[in-house]
Amino acid sequence: xxxxxxxxxxxxxxxxxxxxxxxxxxxxxxxxxxxRQDPGMGLxxxxxxxxxxxxxxxxxxxxxxxxxxxxxxxxxxxxxxxPSQTSVYFCASSYGxxxxxxxxPGTRLLVL
Amino acid sequence: AQTVTQSQPxxxxxxxxxxxxxxxxxxxxxxYYLFWYKQPPSRQMILVIRQEAYKQxxxxxxxxxxxxxxxxxxxxxxxSDSQLGDAAMYFCAYxxxxxxxxxxxxxxxxxxx
Numbered sequence: 001x002x003x004x005x006x007x008x009x010x011x012x013x014x015x016x017x018x019x020x021x022x023x024x025x026x027x028x029x030x031x032x033x034x035x036r037q038d039p040g041m042g043l044x045x046x047x048x049x050x051x052x053x054x055x056x057x058x059x060x061x062x063x064x065x066x067x068x069x070x071x072x073x074x075x076x077x078x079x080x081x082x083p084s085q086t087s088v089y090f091c092a093s094s095y096g097x098x099x100x101x102x103x104x105p106g107t108r109l110l111v112l
Numbered sequence: 113a114q115t116v117t118q119s120q121p122x123x124x125x126x127x128x129x130x131x132x133x134x135x136x137x138x139x140x141x142x143x144y145y146l147f148w149y150k151q152p153p154s155r156q157m158i159l160v161i162r163q164e165a166y167k168q169x170x171x172x173x174x175x176x177x178x179x180x181x182x183x184x185x186x187x188x189x190x191x192s193d194s195q196l197g198d199a200a201m202y203f204c205a206y207x208x209x210x211x212x213x214x215x216x217x218x219x220x221x222x223x224x225x
Contacts, residue, residue, distance in 0.1 A: 031211050042116075042203055042215035043157075050211045058212060059113075090157065097209050098145035098164065103157035 002026050006091050006104035013081040013111045021076040021107050023091030031094040032074040033058070033101070034066065036087040043090060049074055050097075081111045114139045114206050118216035125194045126224050132179075133189045133219045135204030142166075145207040146180065148189045151218070152200040160202070163187065191221075199223045 007022045025032065030051045035043035035058075045058030047066040055066050063085060065077040074093075078085060088108050092101040115138045125131035137146070148160040163171045163180050171178050175195075179188045191198055204216040 033211075033213065035213075035215075040217075042118075042217045043205075043213075044215070045213055048211055048213075056211075059214070088155065092157070097211055098207055100147070100159045100162055101149075101157075101207075101213070106155050 004091055004093055004102050004104035006089075006107050008107060009105070010108045011110070013078075013109065015081060015083060015111060017081050019078050019081065021078070021089055021091075021109075023074045023076065023104060024072050025074075025093040025102070026072065027093065027095070027102065028071060029093035029095050029102070030071070031096060031099070031101075032068065033092045034064070034074070034076045035090045035092065036060065036085075037090060037106075038087050046076065046089075078109075081109075083111045085109065086111045114141075114144075114208070114212075114214045116204055116206050116214050116216040118204055118219050120219045121217070122220045122222070124222040124224060125191070127194055127196060129194055130190060130192045131194055131221065133191075133202055133204075133221070135187045135189070135216060137185050137187065137204070137206050137214075139185065139206065141208065143209055146178075146187045147205040147207065148176070148178070148187075149203045149205060149215075150198075150200045151203065157203075161189065194223050196223050196225060 033048040034046040049068040091104040
């Protein structure tokens, strides 16, 4: 099992550009989440999904879109990048509610 | 909305000694889950220990144990016989039944040889 994979590992964007961060898991997990981690801080929930076709907003959803068309994939779209979105982004998945989350290695995003 | 507070930004411990990391949370729910995750310099988040709120017994995992006080909304992590490999940032996290998670800001643990 590859676990949770994220691509790219590092990305530089200019203000106003759009991009999609990819996340995939091969553990047949129902729950998936996207977080951002700013320097010296904890993880903040952006969006999450409890199954294919079901998504909901987290704590900091503005400027981001998600969709969940398959159990395996949960892409995060930045609509119009802003310097405030410079962060490390983590994707996580879990088998069900209250279960341990398994995290991807993260994507470092720099918006100039 | 749930909040998670880790009041110790940094802690240090001598190798082989015991250290306790603090975590408090605020919630109006009765059923939830609490976690401690570890983030070493590699940035990979790793589960340390998990506690179900409806269970009164404190979770234990080898050298790691928790002191879960539901009424006080407190969930501290005790690391016994600290090892150099325990050096990392530790995050306390609260998970709801609906699938939402809230993390604290973390405690950086230094282990001195």
